[in-house]
Amino acid sequence: MINILLSLIAATSLGLSSNYWNSPDIKKSPEKADWYSEIPSVYPQIDTQALRRMLKQQAPTMSDAVINKVVTAVKCSSIYAVDNNNILSVIDYSLPSNQKRLWIFDLKNSKLLFHTYVSHGIKSGTFLTRYFSNKYNSKASSIGVYKTEKAYYGREGLSLRLAGLERQFNDNAMNRSIVMHGGWYMDEQFIKHYGRPGRSWGCPAVPLDLYQGIINTIKDNSLLIVYYPSDEWFGKSRFLTCDKNKNQMTSLADVKPVADEQEHRDDVFFAQVHKGGEDKPILVMPAPQYEAFFQSQAPLGRMLRRRINQQEYIALNTKELERLSQQKSQDAFQSVYFVIPTLRQVRGYYETEMKIINLGVITEINPSVSPMTKVKEYNVRFNSTASIRLQSTDRFIRWLGL
Structure with missing residues (x-):
C-alpha cells in the first residue's frame, strides 16, 4: 500500500x-x-450543486432519484479522470417506453439539447424495461456509464459506437455491437398509434427524424449514463461509490429476470414451398387491413422488423387464420401476402429486407389436422397454382417481432 x-x-x-x-x-x-x-x-472539483440545479431547471420531468445518481456518476467520472467533453446524455429506463426518457445536455452552456424517446432491448421487457444483461446474444439493454466513440455508417445507417465503462454491467457493449442508431419504430406517431415503440436487440434506438442530430452531437467522447433503480448497480458501480470505503459497500446478489419476462410467442404460419429455415415464406397482412378486418390493434410482437414500402406488416396466428378460413372474405384474402427475407449489401454491410413473393390470388384457406403431429395446418388454394400447405411455428424468428 x-x-x-x-x-x-x-x-x-x-x-x-x-x-x-x-x-x-x-x-x-x-x-x-x-x-x-x-x-x-x-481531479478538478465538480460543482455538483450547479449541476444539480441545471438538471432540475432544464429537465423538470427527471426524477430526483435519477438526478442524484447522475450527479454522483459525473463526479466519479471526474475523480477517475475519464476523458470526456461537455455533452452529457441520460437514459432513465425506470420510465415506460412510451415516454420520453432520453435527455442530452450541453454542460458548458447549461442547456437541454434533446429530450426524446429511446428503445430498450427485446429481452428487457415489453412496455417496461425490467431486465438487463451484459452477456453476448442476450438481446437485452445494459445499464451503467458509457463513453461515446466514433460515428460510422452501418446496416442501420448513421450509428454511434458506445464503450461501456463498467465491468459486469456494460463492458461487453462494444463486442455485442451495442450502438445508438435510428429506428422507424421509434417515431412519435408510431408510438401514439400502437401504444409503445418497437424494441431493438439491446441498442438504444432513437427516432429517425432526430437520430442524425443526436449522434453528431454526442459522438466523440461524451458521457452516457443509463439509469435503472438496480440495487446491484447502486452498490457495485465504481461510478456511484467513489466516495465510499470499499469495506462499507454491500455485497449484493446479481439481479435476476422476473418470472413473467418470458414473453409469450404466438404461432405464425409459413408456406411449405421449398427447403430452408428462416427463408420460408410467412403469411402476413398489412397493419391497416389487419386492424380493419380483426377490429383490434396490430400486435407489435408479430410485426415484421422491416417495413415493406413504408408499410408495417403483421404475421397471422392460429386464431386469425381460423377466422379467415371461416369467413371466406375475398377482400381479406386479397390483403394476405407471403413474405420472405432477403439480404442486400449496403455500405459493406449485409442487411435484411422483406420481399413479397407472388404465389397468386388466394381463393380458399381450409384447415387440416396432421394425425402424426397433431399440429394444426392449413391448405391455401390460389387462382393460378395448386394449393400449398401452411404449417405453424412458435420458434424465435430474427426478423419478426418488435
Missing part, C-alpha cells in the same frame, strides 16, 4: 492523470490490477 501511495504522489508531482496507469506499457500484477480504479486521483 505504501508503494501505491508513493506511486500516486509521484504521478501527481509529474502532472500525470490516472489515464497514465491505463497505458498498456504499465505492467500490473494480477492481484493489484484494479487498484488505480479504486483510489481517487487529483
